[in-house]
Amino acid sequence: MENIKKTIIYLLKIDTLPNWIKYISYSYFIFGAVTSIILIYGVKATYGRYNKNSLFKTLSLNPKVAWMLQEMPSFLIPCYLIFTRIGEYNLYNLFVTSLFVIHYFHRSIIYPMLMKSKNPVPIEIFLSAFTFCTFNGIIQGFSHLLYINYNYENTLTFSTLVGIVLYLSGMFINIEADHILRNLRKKDETGYKIPIGGAFKYITCPNYFGEIVEWIGFFIVGKSLPSLAFACFTIANIGPRALQHHQWYLQKFDDYPKNRKALIPFFL
Incomplete structure (x- = not known):
């Protein structure tokens, strides 16, 4: 158990951070869990x-x-x-x-x-x-x-490359989804439409999925407690909101694609 603790401290650079940053980072996990529970139980x-x-x-x-x-x-x-x-x-x-x-x-x-x-x-x-x-x-x-x-030798690794790819991929998915959503309506139109194109083919909220992937990539590149805390808080905050969006679309549109997932392609 002690070895696991030491490994986590080393990997997340916890021993290099002042206490005030550690406490704020830990609070992200607490507030994220509370926020997630509140949203899951229906509060929007x-x-x-x-x-x-x-x-x-x-x-x-x-x-x-x-x-x-x-x-x-x-x-x-x-x-x-x-x-x-x-x-x-x-x-x-x-x-x-x-x-x-x-x-x-x-x-x-x-x-x-x-x-x-x-x-x-x-x-x-x-x-x-x-x-x-x-x-x-x-x-x-x-x-x-x-x-x-x-330390360059410990940071310029294959995992760093994976993190960069995830970060850039998540950013692209996020920006593309925002572009599609912005252009759903014509100039004088109001109301909501079913988004089509890009990752909307697979999920209801690719903008949220992209942001989550982006911050997971950031954590892999940054390899730190604050970046992990931020990625987890992001998941806890916008993950349940994606599920709410998905249910909203299903209730509002009878012809909403039934094979679309809410947040994670083919899974959730």
């Missing part, structure tokens, strides 16, 4: 098609503004560290951190600019997302750029 996160159930119906933000502001901390905080702590990190530290930054550059700038949805974002969703992205930007940025001392 009140954004998008479910925003009619929001707690404060009169307090909401424009979706483009909300997405840009709530995701921005996870982009700006690592960028700030990259430019102000030059000389304190090596190229692999920069590479791992850049994967995180690239995702949030897209999520906080490109994605909102392309967004066509007019569903307002409830204030409680915005504040919770902003808070999470702030903490996540801090622990991912500090951990992978400054605290973890990556």
Whole structure:
């Protein structure tokens, strides 16, 4: 048992991290489990098609503004560290951190600019997302750029290549799915349609599947407690939401493809 513990500590670089990062990372597992249980038992996160159930119906933000502001901390905080702590990190530290930054550059700038949805974002969703992205930007940025001392011989491995492939594949699936969803309706159309094309052939929520694959890839590249915690939290948060989406489509459309799974092709 002690050997297993030592192996986990070594593989996840736990002994190189300060306590405050460890505690925040551990909290991801707890909050992820709680969130997953709440969503599995039918409570719906009140954004998008479910925003009619929001707690404060009169307090909401424009979706483009909300997405840009709530995701921005996870982009700006690592960028700030990259430019102000030059000389304190090596190229692999920069590479791992850049994967995180690239995702949030897209999520906080490109994605909102392309967004066509007019569903307002409830204030409680915005504040919770902003808070999470702030903490996540801090622990991912500090951990992978400054605290973890990556050794090239131990990091440039086959597993790293696998992680990069997963990260890029997940990003592609995610972006392609978002593009298909954006272009479902013509200019003056309202209402929902059945998405067709890309990974929608196999699953209802390829955007969620792509994001999960992306962050699993990030964990394999980063090989750290914070990246594992983030990947697990992502699965716990959007996995149950994918199941909710799937049931919603089945109930709304009689001709919805019965062979589509919710989240994982051919499986779930």
